[in-house]
Amino acid sequence: MKVTKDDLDNVAVLSRLTIPSEEAPQYIEQLDKFLTYVDNLAQVDTEEVRPTTYALPIQNVFRDDVVKPSLDREAALSNAPLKEDGYFKVPKVLED
Amino acid sequence: MKYEAVIGLEIHCELKTKTKIFCGCATGFGADQNTHVCPVCLGLPGVLPTINKRVVEFAIKAGLATNCEINKYSKFDRKNYYYPDLPKNWQTSQYDLPIAIHGWVDIDTEDGRKRIRLTRIHMEEDAGKLVHSGTNIKNSLTSNVDYNRTGVPLLEIVSEPDLRSAEEARTYMEKIKTIMQYIDVSNCRMEEGNLRADVNVSLRPVGSETLGTRTEMKNINSFKGLEDAINYEVERQREVLEDGGHIVQETRTWDPERGMTLSMRSKENAHDYRYMPEPDLPPIVTTDEQIAKYRDELPELPDARRERLEKDYGLSDYDAGIITGSRASAEYFDAVVAAGADAKLAANWMMGDLAKNLNAENLTIEQSPVDAKRLGAMIGLISKGTISSKIAKKVFKEMWTCPDDPEKIVKDKGLVQITDTSAIEGIVDEVIAANEKAVNDYKGGNKKAIGALVGQVMKKTRGKANPQMVNKLLAQKLNG
Ligand SMILES: [Zn+2]
Numbered sequence: 001m002k003v004t005k006d007d008l009d010n011v012a013v014l015s016r017l018t019i020p021s022e023e024a025p026q027y028i029e030q031l032d033k034f035l036t037y038v039d040n041l042a043q044v045d046t047e048e049v050r051p052t053t054y055a056l057p058i059q060n061v062f063r064d065d066v067v068k069p070s071l072d073r074e075a076a077l078s079n080a081p082l083k084e085d086g087y088f089k090v091p092k093v094l095e096d
Numbered sequence: 097m098k099y100e101a102v103i104g105l106e107i108h109c110e111l112k113t114k115t116k117i118f119c120g121c122a123t124g125f126g127a128d129q130n131t132h133v134c135p136v137c138l139g140l141p142g143v144l145p146t147i148n149k150r151v152v153e154f155a156i157k158a159g160l161a162t163n164c165e166i167n168k169y170s171k172f173d174r175k176n177y178y179y180p181d182l183p184k185n186w187q188t189s190q191y192d193l194p195i196a197i198h199g200w201v202d203i204d205t206e207d208g209r210k211r212i213r214l215t216r217i218h219m220e221e222d223a224g225k226l227v228h229s230g231t232n233i234k235n236s237l238t239s240n241v242d243y244n245r246t247g248v249p250l251l252e253i254v255s256e257p258d259l260r261s262a263e264e265a266r267t268y269m270e271k272i273k274t275i276m277q278y279i280d281v282s283n284c285r286m287e288e289g290n291l292r293a294d295v296n297v298s299l300r301p302v303g304s305e306t307l308g309t310r311t312e313m314k315n316i317n318s319f320k321g322l323e324d325a326i327n328y329e330v331e332r333q334r335e336v337l338e339d340g341g342h343i344v345q346e347t348r349t350w351d352p353e354r355g356m357t358l359s360m361r362s363k364e365n366a367h368d369y370r371y372m373p374e375p376d377l378p379p380i381v382t383t384d385e386q387i388a389k390y391r392d393e394l395p396e397l398p399d400a401r402r403e404r405l406e407k408d409y410g411l412s413d414y415d416a417g418i419i420t421g422s423r424a425s426a427e428y429f430d431a432v433v434a435a436g437a438d439a440k441l442a443a444n445w446m447m448g449d450l451a452k453n454l455n456a457e458n459l460t461i462e463q464s465p466v467d468a469k470r471l472g473a474m475i476g477l478i479s480k481g482t483i484s485s486k487i488a489k490k491v492f493k494e495m496w497t498c499p500d501d502p503e504k505i506v507k508d509k510g511l512v513q514i515t516d517t518s519a520i521e522g523i524v525d526e527v528i529a530a531n532e533k534a535v536n537d538y539k540g541g542n543k544k545a546i547g548a549l550v551g552q553v554m555k556k557t558r559g560k561a562n563p564q565m566v567n568k569l570l571a572q573k574l575n576g
Pocket residue numbers: 116119120121132133134135136137138247
């Protein structure tokens with residue numbers, strides 16, 4: 001696996017991370033090592049193995065359609081960095 | 097070059113459950129902002145979402161009602177993207193194992209019935225609502241977010257690109273709405289955003305099999321908006337192609353006020369959703385028995401009901417289509433017939449005076465001041481000969497504002513048809529005496545002249561005489 005600077009930039013954009021350019025080589029190297037390790041798994045023959053969709057042997061965990069109390073609004077907003085009139089307030093949504 | 101439009105719809109249909117899809121918060125519309133929220137739907141760390149059983153039931157029923165195959169092994173996935181209406185930064189949705197696949201519905205088009213294929217139906221959670229500080233999203237420095245709608249259960253119903261015009265798209269969306277109402281899984285209130293469509297539109301030269309580059313318009317929440325947006329976009333793309341340009345694959349927003357679509361965002365990697373299986377929600381495994389049980393619970397569906405009305409009552413395909421166009425209207429019809437009315441008369445009255453009055457006052461059939469029982473009773477009076485069809489129109493008008501039974505209205509207003517021969521006879525004699533010319537015309541061989549005399553008698557009795565009886569009496573006297 002060869003991770004490029006473009007790969008790193010793309011992942012950073014998708015994850016909303018700012019990576020200072022002087023730190024980029026370090027992350028590229030780490031990602032590369034990690035993906036090489038994962039690549040080892042590709043050597044295992046999985047021809048007969050169905051893809052795992054869920055790690056535990058359980059299924060059909062449901063709840064009934066019954067209303068439970070919601071949070072008090074003050075509590076709901078208590079961790080919000082910005083709020084206004086009972087709303088969560090967020091910065092500009094779209095870039096130009 | 098002649099182009100044809102290729103259109104596909106993704107319809108988001110809000111389910112009418114009491115609670116959200118993964119938590120016990122209420123789903124009710126119109127609550128104060130951020131009062132239907134909890135740690136689960138706010139996406140706080142460490143919470144454990146649990147699937148609402150009713151959502152799965154509704155989704156399977158929707159699948160069965162649209163001729164889908166049910167995936168007996170289904171699961172949820174995370175669709176990752178950053179947008180402030182999504183507190184977790186992913187939407188819990190379904191990716192490769194949706195609850196239902198490969199269905200179809202039939203729609204009526206100018207060229208007859210047409211089958212529209214469904215790719216899939218999957219379950220997902222709705223997002224929150226943004227309130228912008230500016231007049232629109234682009235000129236707002238900040239936005240306010242209400243997470244009440246976050247986690248409200250949705251079905252996303254995806255069609256194949258089988259639609260060829262704005263009109264077909266509208267008819268298809270109406271059909272989906274009708275089916276969801278029949279099976280009672282959604283309120284389908286457009287004005288509350290219960291039914292919204294994302295529309296994909298592309299053009300290709302007529303005869304070509306390859307698809308052109310498409311654009312997507314999101315969140316269209318009215319039938320008119322759907323038609324207008326598609327017509328605008330088809331025209332826009334046609335102009336671009338005819339000028340030798342090419343279409344950019346992008347998301348555009350429909351601005352109903354300005355009647356145009358505008359480019360929204362076209363970042364290349366904006367659609368890299370990096371789906372992954374949802375580790376907090378175990379898979380949904382459905383047995384044949386459960387599917388059979390849900391199928392048994394389905395009501396008679398619109399197409400079947402339409403066929404029944406045609407077969408049992410001899411209604412025309414068109415009339416039966418209109419009457420079964422909503423569950424409420426179909427049930428109204430059945431109730432009118434159950435109240436003793438002739439089925440064809442019932443259909444005529446529903447599509448005539450009833451529809452006219454409802455439209456004029458912008459009422460739904462559920463809000464009709466004349467309920468099915470009273471309309472049925474009134475039609476019964478026509479069939480019995482108590483009132484004529486002409487008088488019935490007066491009675492109906494009276495019933496619209498007066499809650500009395502039609503029998504009472506007919507009696508109180510003195511609208512009972514005169515079937516007493518002696519009472520009519522006197523008037524017939526008067527009319528013969530006063531209309532020498534018509535009488536002579538008739539006697540001279542112009543049998544049609546009797547019509548004018550019948551009209552005179554009806555006028556003098558203010559429509560209450562039985563026209564057949566008047567005809568008979570006049571003929572007797574003139575020939576005798
Ligand atoms: Zn909640």
